[in-house]
Amino acid sequence: MFKLIKKAIPPSVKDKIKSGIKFIRQLDYRDLIIWMNWIIGIKLPSKVRIDASSLCQLNCRGCFMRKFNYGNRGKGYLKFTDFEKFVKMNPYIKEVELSNLGEVFLNPDLKKIIQFAYSKKVKLTAWNGVNFNTVSDEILEALVKYQFYGMNVAIDGSSQEIYSWYRRNGNFDKVIDNIKKLKEYKEKYHSYHPIIVWQYVVSELNQSESEIKRAKEMAHELGCKIIFIKDWDGFIPDDLPMVERETGLIYENKETGGLYGSEDNKVSYSPLRTLFCVELWTSPQINYDGRLMGCCPNMTKDYGVNVFEIGLKKSLYSDVYKRTKKMLMGGKVCEESPCIDCSFYKKIASENNFITKKEIRRRKGIYD
Numbered sequence: 001m002f003k004l005i006k007k008a009i010p011p012s013v014k015d016k017i018k019s020g021i022k023f024i025r026q027l028d029y030r031d032l033i034i035w036m037n038w039i040i041g042i043k044l045p046s047k048v049r050i051d052a053s054s055l056c057q058l059n060c061r062g063c064f065m066r067k068f069n070y071g072n073r074g075k076g077y078l079k080f081t082d083f084e085k086f087v088k089m090n091p092y093i094k095e096v097e098l099s100n101l102g103e104v105f106l107n108p109d110l111k112k113i114i115q116f117a118y119s120k121k122v123k124l125t126a127w128n129g130v131n132f133n134t135v136s137d138e139i140l141e142a143l144v145k146y147q148f149y150g151m152n153v154a155i156d157g158s159s160q161e162i163y164s165w166y167r168r169n170g171n172f173d174k175v176i177d178n179i180k181k182l183k184e185y186k187e188k189y190h191s192y193h194p195i196i197v198w199q200y201v202v203s204e205l206n207q208s209e210s211e212i213k214r215a216k217e218m219a220h221e222l223g224c225k226i227i228f229i230k231d232w233d234g235f236i237p238d239d240l241p242m243v244e245r246e247t248g249l250i251y252e253n254k255e256t257g258g259l260y261g262s263e264d265n266k267v268s269y270s271p272l273r274t275l276f277c278v279e280l281w282t283s284p285q286i287n288y289d290g291r292l293m294g295c296c297p298n299m300t301k302d303y304g305v306n307v308f309e310i311g312l313k314k315s316l317y318s319d320v321y322k323r324t325k326k327m328l329m330g331g332k333v334c335e336e337s338p339c340i341d342c343s344f345y346k347k348i349a350s351e352n353n354f355i356t357k358k359e360i361r362r363r364k365g366i367y368d
């Protein structure tokens with residue numbers, strides 16, 4: 001009987017059934033939780049950002065944390081028990097970005113966090129950047145063994161002299177040594193992860209052709225990618241054609257320059273606003289102690305809820321957070337919002353250039 005039914009089904013329908021079964025098999029139960037919530041009108045992200053540590057051993061010239069004297073973030077690190085509780089309480093979370101306003105590798109619970117995330121299939125990243133000066137062999141091995149996904153290592157130069165001008169207290173040789181050791185562990189475990197990206201911000205000091213070329217060669221030898229980034233403050237290299245040729249960067253606005261340009265430059269400013277504000281929908285920022293911060297640059301005020309205590313769902317549906325999202329999309333002003341005093345919001349509001357559904361969707365976010 002079964003064989004007869006099977007024969008009667010046309011091949012095109014069979015193919016559709018097969019791909020349907022394949023699709024269901026590949027489904028992650030975490031997606032199912034998100035979809036089921038979505039059906040009843042609750043929008044949940046699959047990714048969050050939690051500061052692994054706000055502590056840092058360096059003293060960089062332009063350090064955001066130091067500039068704001070740690071703001072309302074405080075000095076501390078993510079405890080393993082809190083991370084474990086968070087993952088268990090919010091089982092739909094697939095990815096956690098650990099880096100933001102400090103050095104991830106100063107977290108004494110990091111090994112346990114990496115190990116636990118691996119056991120729960122939670123992808124860990126540090127794309128916001130690490131300085132990679134202080135990393136024990138045990139942690140280097142754990143990064144590979146427990147498949148830490150990837151990180152950007154901030155190395156703005158290819159010599160100690162240039163590197164430590166900006167990264168005060170930083171040791172260029174140590175960073176390179178740590179990358180070399182990590183490479184050896186990757187070879188030992190035949191692992192592609194963690195992906196290491198050398199992040200080089202082009203500034204006045206490291207703009208020479210020799211410095212840039214040497215960094216590219218070293219990155220190649222170390223088996224890591226290198227990305228060049230324009231300076232936040234709007235620096236324009238002296239030899240622009242050479243820098244554009246060697247780094248692949250394009251300085252659209254030769255007058256104001258900068259990664260995102262000055263705040264007065266609307267064209268350059270737009271991506272930054274989209275990048276940060278949209279995090280409220282796509283990957284909310286949580287402080288190391290569980291306080292909900294919304295976006296990664298928020299240093300002034302939290303949303304008055306603790307994710308580790310009440311869970312992510314309740315936190316994202318708390319009053320001020322909901323009203324802030326509406327406000328950023330052009331709705332009623334929420335005076336209690338941390339965004340009220342933020343220069344990005346001021347700019348958004350003054351230009352009537354609010355966050356759109358399209359921008360949120362483009363960053364794989366959900367909106368409501």
Ligand code: SF4
Pocket residue numbers: 056057058059060062063064065066101102103130131
């Ligand atoms: S490495 Fe980052 S957190 Fe540390 S001092 Fe430098 S900018 Fe600040």
Ligand code: SF4
Pocket residue numbers: 276277278280294295296297298338339342343344345
């Ligand atoms: S307006 Fe400022 S504080 Fe608010 S989400 Fe955007 S960047 Fe963050």
